[in-house]
Amino acid sequence: MRIDDLINNTGEWLKGTGPQSHIVMSSRIRLARNVSKVPFPSRANKKDLTAVYDSVKSAIEKSGYLKDSVVLRINDLDNLDKQFLIERHLMSHDHAASGEGRAIAFSKEEILSIMINEEDHLRVQAMQSGFNLFETWKIMDTIDNELSKNINFAYDDQWGYLTACPTNTGTGIRGSVMLHLPALVMTKQINKVLEAIAKLSFASRGFYGEGTQAIGNFFQISNQVSLGHSEEDILQNINGLVRQVIEQEEQARQTLLVQNKAVLEDKICRSYGVLRNAHIISSQETVDLLSMVRLGIDSGVIKDVDTQAINELFIMIQPAHLQKIEGKKLSATERDAKRASLIREKLEK
Amino acid sequence: MRIDDLINNTGEWLKGTGPQSHIVMSSRIRLARNVSKVPFPSRANKKDLTAVYDSVKSAIEKSGYLKDSVVLRINDLDNLDKQFLIERHLMSHDHAASGEGRAIAFSKEEILSIMINEEDHLRVQAMQSGFNLFETWKIMDTIDNELSKNINFAYDDQWGYLTACPTNTGTGIRGSVMLHLPALVMTKQINKVLEAIAKLSFASRGFYGEGTQAIGNFFQISNQVSLGHSEEDILQNINGLVRQVIEQEEQARQTLLVQNKAVLEDKICRSYGVLRNAHIISSQETVDLLSMVRLGIDSGVIKDVDTQAINELFIMIQPAHLQKIEGKKLSATERDAKRASLIREKLEK
Numbered sequence: 001m002r003i004d005d006l007i008n009n010t011g012e013w014l015k016g017t018g019p020q021s022h023i024v025m026s027s028r029i030r031l032a033r034n035v036s037k038v039p040f041p042s043r044a045n046k047k048d049l050t051a052v053y054d055s056v057k058s059a060i061e062k063s064g065y066l067k068d069s070v071v072l073r074i075n076d077l078d079n080l081d082k083q084f085l086i087e088r089h090l091m092s093h094d095h096a097a098s099g100e101g102r103a104i105a106f107s108k109e110e111i112l113s114i115m116i117n118e119e120d121h122l123r124v125q126a127m128q129s130g131f132n133l134f135e136t137w138k139i140m141d142t143i144d145n146e147l148s149k150n151i152n153f154a155y156d157d158q159w160g161y162l163t164a165c166p167t168n169t170g171t172g173i174r175g176s177v178m179l180h181l182p183a184l185v186m187t188k189q190i191n192k193v194l195e196a197i198a199k200l201s202f203a204s205r206g207f208y209g210e211g212t213q214a215i216g217n218f219f220q221i222s223n224q225v226s227l228g229h230s231e232e233d234i235l236q237n238i239n240g241l242v243r244q245v246i247e248q249e250e251q252a253r254q255t256l257l258v259q260n261k262a263v264l265e266d267k268i269c270r271s272y273g274v275l276r277n278a279h280i281i282s283s284q285e286t287v288d289l290l291s292m293v294r295l296g297i298d299s300g301v302i303k304d305v306d307t308q309a310i311n312e313l314f315i316m317i318q319p320a321h322l323q324k325i326e327g328k329k330l331s332a333t334e335r336d337a338k339r340a341s342l343i344r345e346k347l348e349k
Numbered sequence: 350m351r352i353d354d355l356i357n358n359t360g361e362w363l364k365g366t367g368p369q370s371h372i373v374m375s376s377r378i379r380l381a382r383n384v385s386k387v388p389f390p391s392r393a394n395k396k397d398l399t400a401v402y403d404s405v406k407s408a409i410e411k412s413g414y415l416k417d418s419v420v421l422r423i424n425d426l427d428n429l430d431k432q433f434l435i436e437r438h439l440m441s442h443d444h445a446a447s448g449e450g451r452a453i454a455f456s457k458e459e460i461l462s463i464m465i466n467e468e469d470h471l472r473v474q475a476m477q478s479g480f481n482l483f484e485t486w487k488i489m490d491t492i493d494n495e496l497s498k499n500i501n502f503a504y505d506d507q508w509g510y511l512t513a514c515p516t517n518t519g520t521g522i523r524g525s526v527m528l529h530l531p532a533l534v535m536t537k538q539i540n541k542v543l544e545a546i547a548k549l550s551f552a553s554r555g556f557y558g559e560g561t562q563a564i565g566n567f568f569q570i571s572n573q574v575s576l577g578h579s580e581e582d583i584l585q586n587i588n589g590l591v592r593q594v595i596e597q598e599e600q601a602r603q604t605l606l607v608q609n610k611a612v613l614e615d616k617i618c619r620s621y622g623v624l625r626n627a628h629i630i631s632s633q634e635t636v637d638l639l640s641m642v643r644l645g646i647d648s649g650v651i652k653d654v655d656t657q658a659i660n661e662l663f664i665m666i667q668p669a670h671l672q673k674i675e676g677k678k679l680s681a682t683e684r685d686a687k688r689a690s691l692i693r694e695k696l697e698k
């Protein structure tokens with residue numbers, strides 16, 4: 001498998017098949033791990049980084065789950081590849097900007113990925129479509145066990161897993177759920193919901209990761225604390241919180257449908273009409289319209305397109321994806337035209 | 350034929366079949382005539398008005414062209430009927446607001462119509478699709494001759510046909526051409542064109558008649574003077590002027606297509622997409638979008654709909670038409686929904 005093999009496929013997490021996928025796009029678990037007795041990447045020298053890379057690569061090859069993964073050195077990637085992997089949610093901006101000794105690995109359907117020598121020696125990520133944290137955790141736990149057979153992880157009996165940043169110490173776990181909350185946004189309840197989430201010490205982020213705005217009405221909810229609780233407790237807490245947010249979104253959708261069905265239907269159908277007909281379209285407008293169409297599918301207004309196609313478009317309309325698909329560098333103007341034609345093509349099917 | 354028979358048909362002038370119909374919607378000739386020795390309608394008493402009505406009705410029945418026309422007394426029409434006939438360009442607002450002794454007559458396909466006892470005893474109108482003033486004049490001239498065999502028209506050897514307002518005296522003729530000039534509007538040349546028209550003593554009006562704004566980029570050009578020239582000269586003058594405006598619009602369309610093809614295509618296709626998908630739409634937005642689609646048909650961007658369907662929609666999306674089609678009174682909100690569904694239905698065909 002090469003990077004270009006990803007172009008015409010998207011990850012399992014976009015399939016729209018998991019539980020509650022009318023509201024939850026995906027569930028994700030990230031684990032921070034470090035190799036015992038080797039300085040954290042920010043302090044490590046090239047020899048250390050290379051040693052970590054070699055041992056992780058070797059552990060991947062010995063893993064049942066991971067053995068068919070692609071392992072790519074950052075230094076072997078061009079800028080478009082890096083941007084492409086960031087857009088794909090497989091790699092962070094910081095990691096893309098790094099170099100010698102740093103690498104990225106990912107499995108088929110992008111269910112699992114590992115950033116090697118990012119902030120920690122290993123940042124392992126597992127993703128599943130829909131509201132599926134415990135299934136995701138099962139996968140992650142298996143991988144963690146497999147890897148730990150071949151890598152001696154830095155672990156302290158009092159503190160748990162040691163990490164570069166103390167906020168990740170303990171379990172090293174972060175669970176995130178990506179929610180689509182258009183009705184809470186439209187009914188102007190979203191700020192209250194986000195405030196409540198913050199008070200409960202959970203974090204909310206935008207679709208494109210840490211520090212990004214909530215676009216397309218997507219919000220990622222994740223835990224902030226990974227110390228002092230078991231993995232299961234941490235995930236149970238997020239799970240309970242997400243369940244409440246789902247209920248609130250469902251109520252808001254009902255309210256919209258009861259109070260303002262015609263207006264909502266109009267907004268959804270117009271969004272669909274513009275997406276299927278535009279010849280020039282920005283990513284911001286696209287994401288706003290896709291969000292309405294996604295809501296339209298759940299509310300039964302739109303019947304001839306499935307959630308997967310819409311989920312995938314959120315990823316494919318990004319600049320590096322458009323250029324990979326076109327097979328050449330595109331200016332911003334050219335991307336707006338390519339984006340429109342890609343959308344038309346995908347929605348005509 | 351009854352008024353309700355008109356609902357599912359539209360006039361010949363909307364067929365989009367005449368010459369230059371990519372730019373010219375229709376050609377229209379109006380003739381003002383009065384019955385000799387009877388006071389003009391504003392001065393006439395009920396007996397006079399009734400006598401005029403009787404003699405015009407009798408003349409219509411004896412006419413070869415007009416004998417199958419519908420003749421309707423204003424007092425027999427309800428408000429919806431009146432509004433419907435105004436929307437249809439068959440009757441003026443003033444005429445609809447009148448009463449006893451006043452009437453309206455129109456022939457099959459609405460090629461000919463007569464307002465009886467409006468400002469003049471007879472206001473005869475002939476309409477044809479496309480740029481077709483001389484064909485329209487032929488029809489009008491025949492009717493004028495037929496009617497004058499049975500009605501003694503007020504005529505003065507020095508002044509010609511006498512009319513209630515002196516601006517119509519002489520030939521009593523007004524020729525109008527309805528032009529669709531989206532490219533002159535988009536390239537911001539329209540004001541210069543309209544100023545030139547005014548300097549040449551021609552009038553320009555909007556789609557919905559005298560005193561109305563130019564909506565949907567439609568402009569009606571007509572003569573102001575009807576005295577001192579023959580009918581043929583008057584029509585030749587309008588004809589020459591319209592020919593120039595058509596050329597300017599064609600050049601502007603070329604300019605847009607050369608300089609800004611992608612942007613134009615996007616605008617046209619989005620308009621089409623919104624029309625085919627909206628569930629609530631105002632008449633103003635509809636007319637703006639229909640205008641773009643009409644341009645899209647001429648420029649080859651839109652291929653699966655014909656000019657006639659678009660022309661007809663300009664008429665059918667008006668309030669009285671929507672209510673006639675629905676068969677009941679509709680609130681403004683209900684009309685916006687009915688308008689959207691009518692458009693979707695018509696464009697799906």
